[in-house]
Amino acid sequence: MMNKTSLIALALLVFMGFYPLFVDSAWLAVGTTFLVFSVVAFSQDIILGRAGVFHMGHAMFFGMGAYTTAILNVHFGWPILATWAPSVLIPMAFAFVLAGPIIHLRGDYLLVATIGFNIIFIQVLENDVFGLTGGPNGIFGIDIVRLFGIEFASQTYMYYMAFILLGIALFIMRNLDKSKFGRAMFYINKDEIAAQSMGISIRYYKLYAFIVGAGIAGAAGSMFSVQYSAVSPEAFNVTQSIMFFTIVLVGGSASLPGVLIGTFIMFVLPEVFREFETARYLVFGLAMILTMILRPRGIWPVKFGDIPSYLKKGVK
Amino acid sequence: MDIFLQQIVNGLTIGSLYALVALGYTMVYGVMRLINFAHGDLVALSAFVGLTVYTQIFGEGITSLIAVVAVFMFTAVIVAVVGVLLERLAYRPLRTAPRLSAVVSALGAGLVIQNAVMLIWGPNMKIFPSEIFPSTIWAIGGIVVTFTQVMILGLSSALMVALYFFINRTKMGTAIRAVAIDQDAAKLMGINVNRIIMVIFIIGSALGAVAGLFIGAYYRGITFDMGWMYGLNAFVAAIMGGIGNIPGAMLGGLLLGLFNAMITGYISTQWAETFTFVLLIVILVFRPTGILGEKVAEKV
Numbered sequence: 379m380m381n382k383t384s385l386i387a388l389a390l391l392v393f394m395g396f397y398p399l400f401v402d403s404a405w406l407a408v409g410t411t412f413l414v415f416s417v418v419a420f421s422q423d424i425i426l427g428r429a430g431v432f433h434m435g436h437a438m439f440f441g442m443g444a445y446t447t448a449i450l451n452v453h454f455g456w457p458i459l460a461t462w463a464p465s466v467l468i469p470m471a472f473a474f475v476l477a478g479p480i481i482h483l484r485g486d487y488l489l490v491a492t493i494g495f496n497i498i499f500i501q502v503l504e505n506d507v508f509g510l511t512g513g514p515n516g517i518f519g520i521d522i523v524r525l526f527g528i529e530f531a532s533q534t535y536m537y538y539m540a541f542i543l544l545g546i547a548l549f550i551m552r553n554l555d556k557s558k559f560g561r562a563m564f565y566i567n568k569d570e571i572a573a574q575s576m577g578i579s580i581r582y583y584k585l586y587a588f589i590v591g592a593g594i595a596g597a598a599g600s601m602f603s604v605q606y607s608a609v610s611p612e613a614f615n616v617t618q619s620i621m622f623f624t625i626v627l628v629g630g631s632a633s634l635p636g637v638l639i640g641t642f643i644m645f646v647l648p649e650v651f652r653e654f655e656t657a658r659y660l661v662f663g664l665a666m667i668l669t670m671i672l673r674p675r676g677i678w679p680v681k682f683g684d685i686p687s688y689l690k691k692g693v694k
Numbered sequence: 695m696d697i698f699l700q701q702i703v704n705g706l707t708i709g710s711l712y713a714l715v716a717l718g719y720t721m722v723y724g725v726m727r728l729i730n731f732a733h734g735d736l737v738a739l740s741a742f743v744g745l746t747v748y749t750q751i752f753g754e755g756i757t758s759l760i761a762v763v764a765v766f767m768f769t770a771v772i773v774a775v776v777g778v779l780l781e782r783l784a785y786r787p788l789r790t791a792p793r794l795s796a797v798v799s800a801l802g803a804g805l806v807i808q809n810a811v812m813l814i815w816g817p818n819m820k821i822f823p824s825e826i827f828p829s830t831i832w833a834i835g836g837i838v839v840t841f842t843q844v845m846i847l848g849l850s851s852a853l854m855v856a857l858y859f860f861i862n863r864t865k866m867g868t869a870i871r872a873v874a875i876d877q878d879a880a881k882l883m884g885i886n887v888n889r890i891i892m893v894i895f896i897i898g899s900a901l902g903a904v905a906g907l908f909i910g911a912y913y914r915g916i917t918f919d920m921g922w923m924y925g926l927n928a929f930v931a932a933i934m935g936g937i938g939n940i941p942g943a944m945l946g947g948l949l950l951g952l953f954n955a956m957i958t959g960y961i962s963t964q965w966a967e968t969f970t971f972v973l974l975i976v977i978l979v980f981r982p983t984g985i986l987g988e989k990v991a992e993k994v
Contacts, residue, residue, distance in 0.1 A: 432794070479979050485793070486729055487978055490933055493926070494971030501968045620801060627798045660809040666802025667784045674791035 383635070390638075394541065398534045406533045407605070408649050413540035414602050415622075416641045417547045419629075421594035422622040424554070427631030428563045429587030430570070431477075432485040435496035436622045439469040439592040441614025443599025445503065448517040448609045449510050458523045458604055465600035466593045473592030474585070481584050496616050503611040516610030520603050536605045543601050547594055551634070559586060567632070621645070628669050630676025639677050696836030701959035702952065707843045707912065709951020710850035714905035715928030716935070716943035717857065718898030724874040724938035725894050726789070728796050732780055732803040734925015736773055736899055739807055740906030741822065741916040742815045744769040748823055762826055769907055770900040776807075777899025778892055786888075804921075812918040819917045822910035846908045853901060854944050861940055866893065874938065927954075930974050936987025945986060 397409050422436045446465040450456040480491050506513035523530040523539065530539065554560050562583045565573040574580050603609045621644055629640025643665075651658045669677065715737055722730045747768045752761045784803040788796040830841040861867040872880040873890045881887050909924065910916050927950065935946025950970065957969045977985065 426794075480975065483978055483982055486723070486727075486937065487933060487982065489729065489797075490929060491971075491975055491978060494930075494974055498968045498971055501965060505964050624798055624801060627794050631794075657809070657813065659805055660813065663802040663805030663807075663809065666805065667799045670791070670795045670799040670802070671784075671787045674788060674795040 386635070398537050403533055406537055408646060410533065410537045410540045410605055411602070412641060412646055413537070413544045414598050414605065415625075415645050416638055417540075417544050417598040417601075418595050419622055419625045419637045419641045420547050420551055420634075421591040421598070423626045423631060423637050424551070424587050424594070425591040426623065426626050427633075427637075428554075428560075428567065429584045430567055431481065431584050431588060432489040433492045433588070433591075434489050434623050435492035435494075435499075435616070435619050436591070436595060437614040437616070437618035438496045438499040439473060439595040440599040440602070440618070440622075441499060441503070441609075441611075442469040442472060442592075443596030444603035444609045444614070445511060445517070445599075446596070447600040447603045448520050451521050452517050452519060453510060458521050458600075459525065462597070462600055466596045469592040469596035469599075470589050473589045477585060477588045481588065482581055493616055493619070496614075496619050500611050500615050503614075512610075514611060516608060518608045520607045520609070522607070523604060540601055540605070543597060547598075548634070550590075550594065554590070559583065563587065624666065626676075628666065628676060630679040633676065633678050633680035636676050636678035636680065643677075697959060699835070700837045701955040703837060703839055703843060704959075705952035705955030706948060707846050707951070708954060709931075709948035710846055710854075711905050711908055711912070711924075711947075712928045712931045712951050713854065713944045713947025714850055714901045714908075715924060716932040716947045717854070717940065718902045719925075719929050720932040720935075720937055720940060720943040721870075721894050721898050723932070724940075725870070725877075725891060726785065726796075727793065728785065729800065729929065730785075730898075731797065731800040731925070732784075732807055733898065733902060734921035734923075734928070735804045735807040735811070736777060736780075736921070737902045737906040737909065737924055737928075738916070738918060738921030739776065739811055740769050740773045740903035741910040741920075742811055742820070742918070743772050743903075744907040744910060745820060745822055745916070746815075748826060765826065766904065766907060770903040773903035773906070774896045774899045777895040777902075780807075781891060781895045786891075808919055808921060815918065817918065819915045822914050822916055824911075824914065826911050842908075842911050846912060849904065850908075853904065857897070857901075858940065866890075870894065927970065930970060933984055934974060934977050936984030939984070939986050942984055942986035946984070949985075 394409075394413075398406055401409065418436065418440050421439075422433070425431050425433045425436070443465040446468050447458065447461040450461040450464060451458055476495055480488060483491065503511045503516075504514050511517070523535075530536075554563075562573070562578050565576070565578060566580055566583060570580060599614075602613075625640035625644045626637060627640075628643060629638070630636025648658060648662065651661075673679070715733065718733045718736075719730060722728060722733070744765055748761070748765050751768075752765070780803055784799045785796060788799055827842045827845055832839045832844075859867075861870060869880070869885045869890055870893065872883065872885055873887055877887055880890075905924075909920075928947065931946035931950040932943045933946070934950060935942030935944070937943075950973075953973060954966060954970065957966050961969070981987070
């Protein structure tokens with residue numbers, strides 16, 4: 379059975395699939411970045427929307443993935459494909475080490491601690507640690523993806539690679555949702571204390587979400603660095619983290635269409651209104667306030683029934 | 695030794711600025727459980743308002759006590775009005791909403807204020823008038839103390855002491871503490887919660903305005919986006935001291951100021967923020983609610 383939501387999803391999928399045929403190269407690049415940012419926003423949503431960890435430093439993991447690819451490719455001559463695994467695993471390892479000691483902190487403390495991690499990350503990049511990160515200018519000249527002698531160099535290839543990445547991210551999200559992890563997240567979101575008394579280890583699942591989210595963001599970062607063939611610190615600073623944070627909450631946390639809408643509003647709309655350079659962020663701030671007042675749970679909030687439908691199967 | 699003492703003086707100066715700003719954060723947090731992300735931008739706004747008030751109304755080159763007092767009063771009033779409007783328009787409609795919605799609203803409000811400042815005063819750095827305080831310098835032993843530093847230390851401590859007595863000794867202060875503990879119970883006792891929150895925003899914004907003017911007078915160069923960094927440092931100070939706790943904000947501010955001064959004086963300026971956040975995280979790991987924060991049992 380097709381319901382309204384799946385029809386919209388299908389229409390969107392078809393539109394996104396044929397998007398590169400209709401637009402010029404500048405808008406194609408915007409489309410690619412939209413896809414990459416959606417992946418990051420989904421990974422932020424795993425941490426913030428699903429696990430409820432107040433995390434405002436997500437650009438750090440995005441940046442770690444991008445810099446891993448850039449450093450391994452430019453300084454050590456690895457092919458891009460070989461850097462994909464480390465660009466996922468390194469952010470995951472850092473997420474484990476950094477979040478482990480602080481994951482139990484109260485929400486707002488965590489917010490500032492994660493902002494802190496992001497700021498430390500930027501200082502590490504800007505101070506050119508071990509001569510690897512290239513300082514404030516970043517790293518240039520990242521290779522393209524080569525496979526079986528084919529060079530995936532054009533922007534159209536980039537777009538479809540990002541498209542596949544988004545598909546993989548959505549597949550992971552769906553699997554997470556239907557697994558033990560998803561059910562645990564659902565209950566933790568509903569009532570943390572009740573979940574804990576039922577034997578769900580809050581610390582374990584929050585850390586789990588944090589690590590998975592970091593890994594997905596790292597993969598997106600790798601794609602991002604290949605798309606622009608360069609990385610620089612300001613693409614991964616706290617302002618970017620705040621954008622990802624806002625995307626999830628403006629769109630609707632734990633809601634797939636919500637996160638896509640959020641990414642569209644926070645990233646694509648400012649590109650559309652680029653000509654109003656000076657005033658656009660003023661309007662933007664007003665829009666953020668208004669959205670929250672009119673729709674406190676986001677533009678497309680997730681419908682949380684009391685019991686998720688997949689648990690009600692066969693129960694009248 | 696001279697460098698050490700000099701850095702202590704500098705650290706206390708910066709620290710009292712952080713403390714003034716941190717008080718605004720901590721009071722709002724204590725009552726509304728909201729990180730007022732727009733507070734740092736209010737601080738930046740006040741530096742620009744002060745600049746305009748000083749040059750437009752009093753003209754450059756005038757240094758008189760009356761002019762300085764008037765600039766401070768005027769700026770504090772304007773910024774307090776902005777603070778109250780901020781609460782009324784951006785936070786009050788969200789008081790019953792999920793907590794993170796209010797955080798996004800605060801981020802949006804910060805963006806609005808910051809860009810309004812940019813549109814009004816322009817994107818370039820402005821120079822705050824140096825004549826606002828006499829350029830007297832005292833050299834005691836090997837260390838140098840400027841008049842501005844003495845003013846900052848003196849007025850900040852006076853304001854903090856006044857605030858401490860206001861919160862702990864007056865009827866209004868008691869009402870504020872009551873609202874911080876339990877809004878509903880306070881309402882049942884006949885306390886007008888909306889009025890208390892308005893008072894909180896007036897005091898917090900006015901203290902932020904004083905800090906903003908001092909930042910202008912002390913560092914001279916002011917930019918429209920400087921609020922973020924001062925705000926973040928002040929917020930870190932508030933958390934170090936234990937957020938929601940007024941003496942904690944003062945202690946955290948001074949501690950962070952001294953720590954910053956020692957790091958920049960002895961170790962490195964490039965890594966200053968890294969050290970700040972490492973200190974914060976270490977404090978949070980060992981004292982999850984800050985230095986003076988009490989352990990509150992969670993109600994079920």
